[in-house]
Amino acid sequence: xxxxxxxxxxxxxxxxxxxxxxxxxxxxxxxxxxxxxxxxxxxxxxxxxxxxxxxxxxxxxxxxxxxxxxxxxxxxxxxxxxxxxxxxxxxxxxxxxxxxxxxxxxxxxxxxxxxxxxxxxxxxxxxxxxxxxxxxxxxxxxxxxxxxxxxxxxxxxxxxxxxxxxxxxxxxxxxxxxxxxxxxxxxxxxxxxxxxxxxxxxxxxxxxxxxxxxxxxxxxxxxxxxxxxxxxxxxxxxxxxxxxxxxxxxxxxxxxxxxxxxxxxxxxxxxxxxxxxxxxxxxxxxxxxxxxxxxxxxxxxxxxxxxxxxxxxxxxxxxxxxxxxxxxxxxxxxxxxxxxxxxxxxxxxxxxxxxxxxxxxxxxxxxxxxxxxxxxxxxxxxxxxxxxxxxxxxxxxxxxxxxxxxxxxxxxxxxxxxxxxxxxxxxxxxxxxxxxxxxxxxxxxxxxxxxxxxxxxxxxxxxxxxxxxxxxxxxxxxxxxxxxxxxxxxxxxxxxxxxxxxxxxxxxxxxxxxxxxxxxxxxxxxxxxxxxxxxxxxxxxxxxxxxxxxxxxxxxxxxxxxxxxxxxxxxxxxxxxxxxxxxxxxxxxxxxxxxxxxxxxxxxxxxxxxxxxxxxxxxxxxxxxxxxxxxxxxxxxxxxxxxxxxxxxxxxxxxxxxxxxxxxxxxxxxxxxxxxxxxxxxxxxxxxxxxxxxxxxxxxxxxxxxxxxxxxxxxxxxx
Amino acid sequence: xxxxxxxxxxxxxxxxxxxxxxxxxxxxxxxxxxxxxxxxxxxxxxxxxxxxxxxxxxxxxxxxxxxxxxxxxxxxxxxxxxxxxxxxxxxxxxxxxxxxxxxxxxxxxxxxxxxxxxxxxxxxxxxxxxxxxxxxxxxxxxxxxxxxxxxxxxxxxxxxxxxxxxxxxxxxxxxxxxxxxxxxxxxxxxxxxxxxxxxxxxxxxxxx
Ligand code: SF4
Ligand code: SF4
Numbered sequence: 001x002x003x004x005x006x007x008x009x010x011x012x013x014x015x016x017x018x019x020x021x022x023x024x025x026x027x028x029x030x031x032x033x034x035x036x037x038x039x040x041x042x043x044x045x046x047x048x049x050x051x052x053x054x055x056x057x058x059x060x061x062x063x064x065x066x067x068x069x070x071x072x073x074x075x076x077x078x079x080x081x082x083x084x085x086x087x088x089x090x091x092x093x094x095x096x097x098x099x100x101x102x103x104x105x106x107x108x109x110x111x112x113x114x115x116x117x118x119x120x121x122x123x124x125x126x127x128x129x130x131x132x133x134x135x136x137x138x139x140x141x142x143x144x145x146x147x148x149x150x151x152x153x154x155x156x157x158x159x160x161x162x163x164x165x166x167x168x169x170x171x172x173x174x175x176x177x178x179x180x181x182x183x184x185x186x187x188x189x190x191x192x193x194x195x196x197x198x199x200x201x202x203x204x205x206x207x208x209x210x211x212x213x214x215x216x217x218x219x220x221x222x223x224x225x226x227x228x229x230x231x232x233x234x235x236x237x238x239x240x241x242x243x244x245x246x247x248x249x250x251x252x253x254x255x256x257x258x259x260x261x262x263x264x265x266x267x268x269x270x271x272x273x274x275x276x277x278x279x280x281x282x283x284x285x286x287x288x289x290x291x292x293x294x295x296x297x298x299x300x301x302x303x304x305x306x307x308x309x310x311x312x313x314x315x316x317x318x319x320x321x322x323x324x325x326x327x328x329x330x331x332x333x334x335x336x337x338x339x340x341x342x343x344x345x346x347x348x349x350x351x352x353x354x355x356x357x358x359x360x361x362x363x364x365x366x367x368x369x370x371x372x373x374x375x376x377x378x379x380x381x382x383x384x385x386x387x388x389x390x391x392x393x394x395x396x397x398x399x400x401x402x403x404x405x406x407x408x409x410x411x412x413x414x415x416x417x418x419x420x421x422x423x424x425x426x427x428x429x430x431x432x433x434x435x436x437x438x439x440x441x442x443x444x445x446x447x448x449x450x451x452x453x454x455x456x457x458x459x460x461x462x463x464x465x466x467x468x469x470x471x472x473x474x475x476x477x478x479x480x481x482x483x484x485x486x487x488x489x490x491x492x493x494x495x496x497x498x499x500x501x502x503x504x505x506x507x508x509x510x511x512x513x514x515x516x517x518x519x520x521x522x523x524x525x526x527x528x529x530x531x532x533x534x535x536x537x538x539x540x541x542x543x544x545x546x547x548x549x550x551x552x553x554x555x556x557x558x559x560x561x562x563x564x565x566x567x568x569x570x571x572x573x574x575x576x577x578x579x580x581x582x583x584x585x586x587x588x589x590x591x592x593x594x595x596x597x598x599x600x601x602x603x604x605x606x607x608x609x610x611x612x613x614x615x616x617x618x619x620x621x622x623x624x625x626x627x628x629x630x631x632x633x634x635x636x637x638x639x640x641x642x643x644x645x646x647x648x649x650x651x652x653x654x655x656x657x658x659x660x661x662x663x664x665x666x667x668x669x670x671x672x673x674x675x676x677x678x679x680x681x682x683x684x685x686x687x688x689x690x691x692x693x694x695x696x697x698x699x700x701x702x703x704x705x706x707x708x709x710x711x712x713x714x715x716x717x718x719x
Numbered sequence: 720x721x722x723x724x725x726x727x728x729x730x731x732x733x734x735x736x737x738x739x740x741x742x743x744x745x746x747x748x749x750x751x752x753x754x755x756x757x758x759x760x761x762x763x764x765x766x767x768x769x770x771x772x773x774x775x776x777x778x779x780x781x782x783x784x785x786x787x788x789x790x791x792x793x794x795x796x797x798x799x800x801x802x803x804x805x806x807x808x809x810x811x812x813x814x815x816x817x818x819x820x821x822x823x824x825x826x827x828x829x830x831x832x833x834x835x836x837x838x839x840x841x842x843x844x845x846x847x848x849x850x851x852x853x854x855x856x857x858x859x860x861x862x863x864x865x866x867x868x869x870x871x872x873x874x875x876x877x878x879x880x881x882x883x884x885x886x887x888x889x890x891x892x893x894x895x896x897x898x899x900x901x902x903x904x905x906x907x908x909x910x911x912x913x914x915x916x917x918x919x920x921x922x923x924x925x926x927x
Contacts, residue, residue, distance in 0.1 A: 079889040138904035184910040212886040222900040222915035229853050251875045266840040275890030278850045
């Protein structure tokens with residue numbers, strides 16, 4: 001559980017977590033195996049179509065939450081089920097404690113339920129004098145350790161067999177062998193006794209099917225079957241978002257849930273309970289059945305235009321499985337009760353701002369969670385929104401406020417950047433390419449020495465534009481260049497390389513609108529939404545989309561921000577809306593432009609025979625879904641060599657790497673190790689941020705693998 | 720039922736460690752179940768780990784176990800039950816149809832006939848509204864389930880029209896069972912039989 005009160009404490013905890021070798025290795029191996037497992041499980045299925053269907057059906061259910069609740073209640077009560085609605089977590093716990101009291105229950109056996117974790121049900125029931133035992137193996141283990149789950153589907157993934165053996169030795173008062181099948185037998189034996197003794201079984205619920213009044217449970221171990229069969233009282237604690245109108249809705253989710261969770265086609269047991277069933281342990285042979293629906297903010301959330309979509313979540317845990325940050329620090333540091341991407345968001349809504357405020361900053365915004373989500377939730381964007389909301393409530397940190405102010409004023413920003421060229425002189429290394437050490441006003445340079453940072457270029461791209469603008473007599477296409485600040489002021493050579501390649505076709509009229517500014521992603525990342533809106537507006541006004549066929553950028557982050565975030569950021573600006581749509585529509589990345597649009601031929605290049613690896617920037621492969629074009633482009637001039645985990649984040653994330661250097665450093669180390677293993681001469685990528693990170697890392701650790709933008713690698717072989 | 724679905728069902732069920740066999744007559748199923756029971760290790764609590772020094776309480780339980788091998792077959796049609804009982808008796812296996820709550824330490828074989836099969840995932844569908852059937856499919860160390868091929872459907876969607884009426888007849892307790900009970904909660908290593916059966920045998924019965 002996330003407990004830090006100050007950001008320094010949180011950073012400290014994160015670093016400690018990074019030092020947990022076992023956990024890191026376990027999560028790492030899983031992340032790699034998961035990718036293949038999931039792909040196999042979905043093989044031959046229309047995954048996107050399924051995700052869309054789930055999203056639509058869930059949205060419909062969320063809109064009709066009250067109506068569905070009433071219908072379910074009516075249906076279930078007609079069969080003799082008691083149905084309750086708890087407004088708060090506290091109330092749900094009270095209702096359940098009361099049911100226990102009314103039915104004279106002393107012992108409770110629980111089947112896994114995230115909702116019960118949300119309400120801290122165990123603590124409450126134990127305070128009321130009840131004995132509560134978790135029956136899911138992972139949950140039982142962490143219950144005995146007094147911990148919360150570290151993964152939604154695999155709650156004890158952070159523990160080793162040795163830790164479990166020690167724990168079990170304590171329970172059984174016998175030395176235990178750290179042999180997994182034997183440990184599982186211990187659990188079977190010990191828990192069987194608990195089922196027999198329990199008077200009350202508590203379960204969660206994956207579905208509450210309205211048309212039949214049925215509770216649906218999805219498990220592998222079968223513990224839910226025993227926990228809902230043996231005790232004479234059954235209470236299901238259900239979040240209101242689990243209401244689904246029809247059985248078909250539930251079956252549809254069932255197609256995605258196990259596949260997305262662990263790569264299984266289906267779990268061992270899926271249980272559908274309709275009404276109070278036969279129970280020979282009860283006086284009249286009939287189960288006492290209660291369903292407690294939990295609101296705890298869900299109804300309010302259901303009405304929120306933006307955040308209602310988080311109620312679509314089917315708790316598959318996939319967003320944690322693919323998250324590079326979760327993979328490093330684990331669930332206790334990347335979530336509070338709910339973990340991973342969705343956990344950051346739910347923490348804010350269900351457990352409050354104080355629990356969420358550091359967590360949301362830790363997201364590097366790589367988009368991996370969004371891509372894998374079974375319900376199509378736009379997780380990274382919502383995480384950023386919450387970051388901004390928290391800053392609006394709590395006050396903005398001086399640094400990000402300043403950054404927001406500066407970025408809103410383009411001339412001031414550009415003047416500052418140019419002045420930095422001079423300010424950094426004393427700090428630059430002899431060859432002038434990298435900053436030797438950083439002025440301490442910016443950051444603690446010791447934390448940053450895992451990579452060398454570049455100096456600002458002598459001449460910004462915008463200042464060279466006039467002299468390099470190609471003359472084209474009969475253009476067939478008109479294209480506006482959007483440089484972004486890094487390529488404009490730090491790596492103008494990348495822009496020049498692109499201009500050279502495009503000019504070689506002689507068919508494109510290039511333009512560089514001078515009033516363009518930073519795309520605004522950095523301030524958005526820092527939670528300065530207002531500044532991001534302001535900058536977006538300036539750029540849309542600076543580059544009139546009606547004058548161009550394309551707006552081309554060589555920065556993946558800019559591209560995806562311009563294309564996907566601008567329409568969202570400017571959605572309240574009715575006058576600008578048509579222009580924004582047109583603008584977003586015309587944004588294209590360099591590789592797609594030369595490969596797909598211009599269809600430049602490989603004949604234009606002198607092949608080098610050099611082995612080149614590729615790093616796929618998050619905002620290109622997932623943000624824009626551009627995957628083939630860059631690889632094929634590289635292959636026109638060199639030999640593209642696939643390396644492992646090409647699409648995993650390099651850890652840059654703009655200001656993220658300044659704030660969470662320990663994580664950034666670890667992600668980078670992994671990235672470099674994967675690239676090195678490919679035995680390559682150079683790495684190509686198509687985002688200046690990734691160039692900065694990976695090149696800086698290679699330089700700092702003395703490796704001689706070159707890191708360049710795809711455009712540069714192509715330009716150097718142009719015939 | 721199309722050959723394609725049978726093959727798919729078999730492949731998917733086997734992928735989750737179920738043992739799948741074809742039979743022509745129900746009699747073969749009885750013989751099969753008795754055979755599995757006889758070949759199975761004598762200690763019915765093996766799965767609870769009494770061969771290991773798990774805890775003193777556990778070994779007490781092992782000593783208290785019944786000497787016989789026990790097979791449970793709740794909810795079988797009368798004539799079917801009689802046939803199975805004959806086969807069991809000949810082999811010295813005790814057959815029971817109810818009172819499963821008295822056997823929570825574990826029984827050897829649970830025998831049942833499935834209501835539907837889902838080829839896409841290799842799943843069995845069992846209306847488990849009877850508590851004894853629910854328990855026999857959970858408490859038994861080995862489950863032997865007959866799937867009449869006339870009841871095999873392509874997927875859960877295809878079976879929906881039949882699932883719905885079952886669920887509408889309240890109270891109802893419906894189970895999709897796919898493979899044996901399993902967990903991957905310790906170091907993600909797959910371990911079988913954490914709460915329920917260690918083995919699932921599916922007998923595909925050519926009933927049409
Ligand atoms: S965007 Fe990336 S870092 Fe952020 S939560 Fe999603 S997967 Fe994790
Ligand atoms: S947010 Fe999406 S990926 Fe994450 S648990 Fe929920 S449904 Fe699964």
